[in-house]
Amino acid sequence: MQILILGGTAWLGHEIAAEALRRGHQVTCLARGTSGSVPAGARLVRADRDTPDGLGAVAEQHWDAVLDVSRQPGQVRRAVAALAGTAEHFTFVSSCSVYADHGSPGADETAGLLPPLESDVMTSPDVYGAAKVACENAARNTFGPDRCLIVRPGLIAGPGDSTDRTGYWPLRFARPAADDGAVLVPEAPGLAAQVVDARDLAAWLITSAEQRLTGEFNAVGAVLALAEHLEIARGVAGHTGPVFVLDQQELAAADVNPWAGERSLPLWLPLPDFAGFMSRSNAAAKAAGLALRPLAETLADTLAWELATGPDRPRNAGLTSDEERRLLTIAHPRA
Ligand SMILES: NC(=O)c1ccc[n+]([C@@H]2O[C@H](COP(=O)([O-])OP(=O)(O)OC[C@H]3O[C@@H](n4cnc5c(N)ncnc54)[C@H](OP(=O)(O)O)[C@@H]3O)[C@@H](O)[C@H]2O)c1
Helix, strand or coil: CEEEEECCCCHHHHHHHHHHHHCCCEEEEEECCCCCCCCCCCEEEECCCCCCCCCHHHCCCCECEEEECCCCHHHHHHHHHHHCCCECCEEEECCHHHECCCCCCCCCCCCCECCCCCCCCCCCHHHHHHHHHHHHHHHHHHHCCCCEEEEEECEEECCCCCCCCCCHHHHHHHCCCCCCCCEEEEECCCCEECEEEHHHHHHHHHHHHHCCCCEEEEECCCCEEHHHHHHHHHHHHCCCCCEEEEEHHHHHHCCCEEECCECEEECCCCCCCCCCCCCCCCHHHHHCCCCCCCHHHHHHHHHHHHHHHCCCCCCCCECCHHHHHHHHCCCEECC
């Protein structure tokens, strides 16, 4: 197939391009080239999608499949307008952030969405979900429901995750901050963790494009308790030291951030508001061929990638070693 990837220079887009090449497809990526490189064997068309004719260099060619990872409504609106006449099938990589409610475990694709962002440009991450809804609408309205696939990943995990949400836990357990090997984890009974490996997601995206799958799908992993996810990270790292906990109230009082970013415990989320954030239904995607590798493999591969690429680099998520050592002085041994 002739496949056009709008993106391809960042993590997931690169994985998608690499998977398509492995299957013998002809792959063209369109990006500015500022986020990274495309895999060997792919053609990079350097273009800026924020300009009116950004898709000009690829708009005349026939494409069997187009896959788009954008989050900017204007970029998607211009892309579908430029490509609807020459492309057979359009996949938009959306997000489970499109859903209005994150408090209901087990929700499927019929759950209500946020109102779409009207503007062409998402200027704040606060409106990421609304921007993705607007992108979905542009793709579906222009390509039509029989030529359009909307894939909504939850948290994407695996080697290459530069947000550091995947790598924090196996790396922390492999290299504890405290001299006695103690590690701090959130005590969050009832909180789920659900990640999809970027490589599994990329494989399913290409399979779906090959099969011209249409419709909307949550592309999310198996639902585990967060405590189970952390135990798998611990096992992968071979950690045998003590484990200490702080609960939701204690973490909030200590100014520890949930989910991601500075001074955070990655993947931890406050209850009850986020009880459904990482426990969405993946039944439809699995029925349509999404195959999930074991979490232990994702975390082991990510730990190996972290160790190989520099575990002491500045981190984008988690506690620093100093922060963790200070917090351990007020934490309790895990029961
Ligand atoms: N990480 C998660 O856990 C998660 C969860 C749910 C959904 N998602 C979705 O999964 C996808 C991840 O994609 P990704 O890893 O490939 O990363 P990304 O950072 O979203 O990629 C953006 C891509 O678009 C290109 N781009 C940005 N602005 C451009 C412009 N003006 N003109 C041309 N190209 C432009 C970038 O390349 P250049 O900078 O080189 O131009 C890059 O290749 C996204 O759709 C994201 O919303 C992620």
